[in-house]
Amino acid sequence: MSDYWCERAWLPSGIQAGVLVRVSAGAIVGVSAAEPPPDAHRLGGLVLPGFANAHSHAFHRALRGRTHAGGGTFWTWRTAMYSLAATLDPDTYHRLARAVYAEMAAAGVTCVGEFHYVHHPAGGGRYADPNAMGEALRQAAADAGIRITLLDTCYLAGGIGTPLAPEQQRFSDGTVEAWAARVGAQRDAPHARVGAAIHSVRAVPPADLPAVVDAAGQRPLHVHVSEQPAENEACLAAYGRTPTELLHEAGALTPRTTAVHATHLSAKDIQLLGGSGGGACLCPTTEADLADGIGPARELLDAGTPLSLGSDQHAVVDPLLEARALEHGERLRSGQRGRLAPAELVAALTNHASLGWPDAGRLEVGAPADLVALRLDSARTAGCLPAQVVLAATAADVHTVVASGRVVAVDGRHELLDDLGAVIEELWA
Structure with missing residues (x-):
C-alpha cells in the first residue's frame, strides 16, 4: 500500500x-x-x-526537425517517412520506441495507442517471430513504465486501385486472413492490450473492410479518416462515397471504433460518426505540422462523438499543448473563444476508453x-x-x-x- x-x-x-x-x-x-x-x-x-496518447507512430519521432526544408505537403513528407521506416528492425525499433515512450511518460502520458504497421522486414518476408516488431513496442512500453494498446494495422494496398509500392511491402500481410492470423497469435498482458486498425480506405479495399471488422471482434478498432482532401477526392471518384460513408456501409463504425484525424468531414460524415457510438482522435500539432487542416471538434462533440488526443508523428510530445491546440483550432476556424470548456479538454486528454482501458x-x-x-x-x-x-x-x-x-x-x-x-x-x- x-x-x-x-x-x-x-x-x-x-x-x-x-x-x-x-x-x-x-x-x-x-x-x-x-x-x-x-x-x-x-x-x-x-x-x-494520467493522460492517454491515443494515436502514436513511434518511429516518426526520428523525423522531428528534419523535414522542414523546401516546404512541401503531407505527401512529400511521406517520402521521408518511408525512407526512415526502411531502416528499422526489431532491435532499433525497441530502442527508439523505449526512448519515445519515456518522453511521453515524462510529459504525463500513462497509456499509448500505437498505430502499428511496420510489421515485417524491409522489402517483405517475415521475421522468425512474425510479431517481432509489435513485441518490440510492447516491451518498450513496459520499459518506460506505461501501458500500451498495440493497434495492429491491416495494410493491403498502396492506394485506391494501386498495388503496394516496394517501400510499403513490409507493412502488409498480403490478405486480411493472414493479418488476422498474425494478430490472433498475440495476447493481452497486464500492461498491454491488443487492438486493431484499418490503415485507411486507401490501404484496405472496401471488399476487405467487413473481414477486418469481424477479425477485430471486441478489440478497439482505429482508422485514419479524411486526414487530407486528396483522400476524400480519390474516394469519391472511385466509390462515389466519402471515407466515412464507405466505413459506415462496411459496418466499420461501431462503439469500439475511433476515427483518427477526422479533419475533412461533411455534415453527413459527422452525423454518421456521432450515431455510431464511436470516437474521434484529433492530433492538432501533427495536423498543423503537416498542413492537414483543422478538424470539426465542436461539431463532433455535439453529434455525440467523444474526443481523444494523439501526438501522431511526435513533432511535439506535450499532451497539454495538444489539448490547448484543440481549443485554439476551434477559435481560429470559428472566430469564437471557449468553444471547448477546460473540462472537455481534460476529458479528451484522459480518454483511455478509446484504447480499451475503460476504467482508466x-x-x-x-x-x-x-x-x-x-x-x-x-x-x-x-x-x-x-x-x-x-x-x-x-x-x-x-x-x-x-x-x-x-x-x-x-x-x-x-x-x-x-x-x-x-x-x-x-x-x-
Whole structure:
C-alpha cells in the first residue's frame, strides 16, 4: 500500500483540495479528503488523471526537425517517412520506441495507442517471430513504465486501385486472413492490450473492410479518416462515397471504433460518426505540422462523438499543448473563444476508453493509479485558476508522473530519455 497526498486533485466531482489517494497493486483503493499522513508522497499543485496518447507512430519521432526544408505537403513528407521506416528492425525499433515512450511518460502520458504497421522486414518476408516488431513496442512500453494498446494495422494496398509500392511491402500481410492470423497469435498482458486498425480506405479495399471488422471482434478498432482532401477526392471518384460513408456501409463504425484525424468531414460524415457510438482522435500539432487542416471538434462533440488526443508523428510530445491546440483550432476556424470548456479538454486528454482501458482516466476507486501533478506556481501557471490551468500549462509544468502506482518521471526526467538522440542519429547514419 502506498499513499499519495494531492494538494489539489481533479476528481469526477470537481477539483478538491487535500485529497489522499491510496494505492495497492497498481490500482486506486481509496480517495478521501484528509490531512497528509507523515509517510505519504506529497504531490503539490494540481493532480490530474494520467493522460492517454491515443494515436502514436513511434518511429516518426526520428523525423522531428528534419523535414522542414523546401516546404512541401503531407505527401512529400511521406517520402521521408518511408525512407526512415526502411531502416528499422526489431532491435532499433525497441530502442527508439523505449526512448519515445519515456518522453511521453515524462510529459504525463500513462497509456499509448500505437498505430502499428511496420510489421515485417524491409522489402517483405517475415521475421522468425512474425510479431517481432509489435513485441518490440510492447516491451518498450513496459520499459518506460506505461501501458500500451498495440493497434495492429491491416495494410493491403498502396492506394485506391494501386498495388503496394516496394517501400510499403513490409507493412502488409498480403490478405486480411493472414493479418488476422498474425494478430490472433498475440495476447493481452497486464500492461498491454491488443487492438486493431484499418490503415485507411486507401490501404484496405472496401471488399476487405467487413473481414477486418469481424477479425477485430471486441478489440478497439482505429482508422485514419479524411486526414487530407486528396483522400476524400480519390474516394469519391472511385466509390462515389466519402471515407466515412464507405466505413459506415462496411459496418466499420461501431462503439469500439475511433476515427483518427477526422479533419475533412461533411455534415453527413459527422452525423454518421456521432450515431455510431464511436470516437474521434484529433492530433492538432501533427495536423498543423503537416498542413492537414483543422478538424470539426465542436461539431463532433455535439453529434455525440467523444474526443481523444494523439501526438501522431511526435513533432511535439506535450499532451497539454495538444489539448490547448484543440481549443485554439476551434477559435481560429470559428472566430469564437471557449468553444471547448477546460473540462472537455481534460476529458479528451484522459480518454483511455478509446484504447480499451475503460476504467482508466479517473481518480476514483478501481481505476489504475495514474496521477499527473502539475505546478501551479511556474512562470506559465502562476496566478491561473486551477480549473483553467489546462489552457496555460505545458509538459514543462509536469513535476511528477505516477503510472499504475509507480513513479515513472520526476521534473521532466525519465531514466531512459538520454538514449533518444543516439538512437535517432544511428537511424539516419
